[in-house]
Amino acid sequence: MSKPLFLDIPPLLAANGTVHLPGSKSISNRVLLLAGLCSGSTTLHGVLDSDDTRVMLAALERIGCEVVRQGTTARITGIGGRLPVQAVQQEPIELFLGNAGTAMRPLTAALAMLQGRFLMTGVPRMYERPIGDLVDGLRQLGCDVEYAGTEGYPPLRIGPRALPTANANANANANAASTLFAQHSSLVRVRGDVSSQFLTALLMAAPLAGHTITFEIDGELISKPYIAITLNLLQRFGVTVQRDSDTGWKQFTVEAGAMYQSPGELHIEADASSASYFIALGAIASDPAQGHSITVQGVGADSIQGDIRFIEAAEAMGASVSSTPDSITIQRGQWPLRAIDLDCNHIPDAAMTLAVMALYADGTTTLRNIASWRVKETDRIAAMARELRKLGASVEEGDDYIRVTPPASAADWRHASIHTYDDHRMAMCLSLAAFNPASRSVRIEDPACVGKTFPHYFDAYFGVCQADPAHVPVLCVDGPSASGKGTLSTHLAKTLGYHLLDSGALYRIVGLAARRTGLLQDEGEPDAEAIARLAASLSIRFADGCVWLDGEDISDAIRTEQGGMDASTVSAMPAVRTALVQLQHSFRKAPGLIADGRDMGTVIFPDATLKVFLTASAEKRAQRRYNQLISKGFAARIDDLRADLQARDARDTSRAVAPLQPAQDALPLDNSDMDVKTSVQLVLDWWQDRQPFPAPEAHG
């Protein structure tokens, strides 16, 4: 199945718990490149695993670095400031960099300083993000960078940098050329008011020039904290950047002889911009009166990231925050939040979160000096204004500011389907709108876009959010054995981003445990009360697609036909059914639940949003089960399987408690002649019909 089209977030009530954040994107991509330019190996711990770092790693491998990844640790063996011979060739090497500005800009600068040929490409939005000022800066250094599409924008074609000898194009002559170059110095003028990434890129590449370079900033340098990260990390890789004595932000000099030196090992702190969503979450929904708080691990008071100053802005809006060197704890302080008027130039990315916090403020919030929003993953000022209006807010936007007035009253909040513009930050910060006082659910379109920096964002978010169970939507799939409930339910859960309850597995586990302990035997009447006590005491865990009982993976053990019959036997015991009710209810958590079984719609979740009763002819079901077993290498006889299915159906249907039968309000679905894809789509259409949002449009 393709990427989920949307994620519906039910109304949320409160937030409490601890979140472990992924590594910083800004630091990860900088240190990956620096490690790639060094000699020798550098081991980086806590590397962000996301779209943007993946394109950087792939590019490093293509230019000749050795990359070994294990979890969040990466060992990079760098090229030592010089391309390996195989990378110096006539045909350009294409490097696809997606929509990763933190890869496109610094890689362009570094590669342009070297002696190879490259074609720097990306997604269509990347071709709308200006890069002309960086290219101008590189050309001042003798770099050969051409626009392969529109002037001023990627894609870019890079050729060997001109060196001051007659035949300096060859890598072999680079030593002689750089000796000559060391006697030179360059003054490069760089615009500072569009993106600080241009200066970052030039500074990181400067040691490759082989001579002294002074960068002079034209205009006011924006996003200075990002330059501070660059300077800090360059220092850790042995490169000192000298700064002007006036403000420190007008002139930067990298001396000839500066050379990258691997620090050997480096730990990357968690992403401060990603922390902003959880800082805001704490401020909005962690009520100290209920003993609630949100703790963010991995980034804190010692952070080198500029976005850590989001804390000050959140405090200005009323958050109560305390920090350790590597953690932040947040609770609700003033409520409603306080409206603010803030220059956000120092926290451009995290400031988007303030725009959503503004929905919960006591007046109009103005965020200023955010012109850079317009050239990010999308035009974030326009996008934010449009989406906040959908929720019921009044929004004024200017070239470099946004002004947000919350909905006048609870009744003015709207159900909104939030378009995310392939922008991870739009998806993450707008998820906070689900705490609205009108208990409106919020649809986040294309939720997978968070993969750019925080692939497991929604797991982390729902892991600390609480909802009234009555508000958590449930979709029940009941029906006889082998009708395809599990298959359908798994696809639905994946597509809707919901939790999955395989209630049959619970009865199978009880059956297995009862047989293992001798409480269930082929002969004699089993002691139902003893089996119910056993059921209540079991330590069951569903994780990583497996079923665990007391630490043992029993996924296969419960799937035998004997397991099915034992499950059917214990499931007919009223005491066993009662013992499992609470456990089944505990699966009902935000954002929603797909419940697969026999009595999901009739007994366990009678208030479910949608109930499907799935059937298929006994013949088809036996055939499917047969195929299933044979494909797993088990011996099977179709006649036996049909007989077992019919015996199980008879027992499940005729038992006194919670028999297998359609709920009165269930929609029947006979999939005897329907493939999986069609039945999944049909149920999704039924589901969509019951949502307050318009049907989504497919996206690429």
Ligand SMILES: Nc1ncnc2c1ncn2[C@@H]1O[C@H](COP(=O)(O)OP(=O)(O)OP(=O)(O)O)[C@@H](O)[C@H]1O
């Ligand atoms: N619509 C369908 N068309 C064809 N095959 C299907 C369809 N739905 C499911 N199947 C196949 O039928 C087999 C049984 O499906 P599944 O395990 O999902 O059934 P089930 O109802 O959950 O069974 P049980 O109640 O025993 O757990 C699987 O191999 C599955 O791939």
Ligand SMILES: Nc1ccn([C@H]2C[C@H](O)[C@@H](COP(=O)(O)O)O2)c(=O)n1
């Ligand atoms: N809600 C449920 C789910 C399952 N059972 C029983 C009936 C089945 O024969 C047995 C195994 O279920 P399966 O894994 O095949 O779906 O468990 C039930 O009574 N109520």
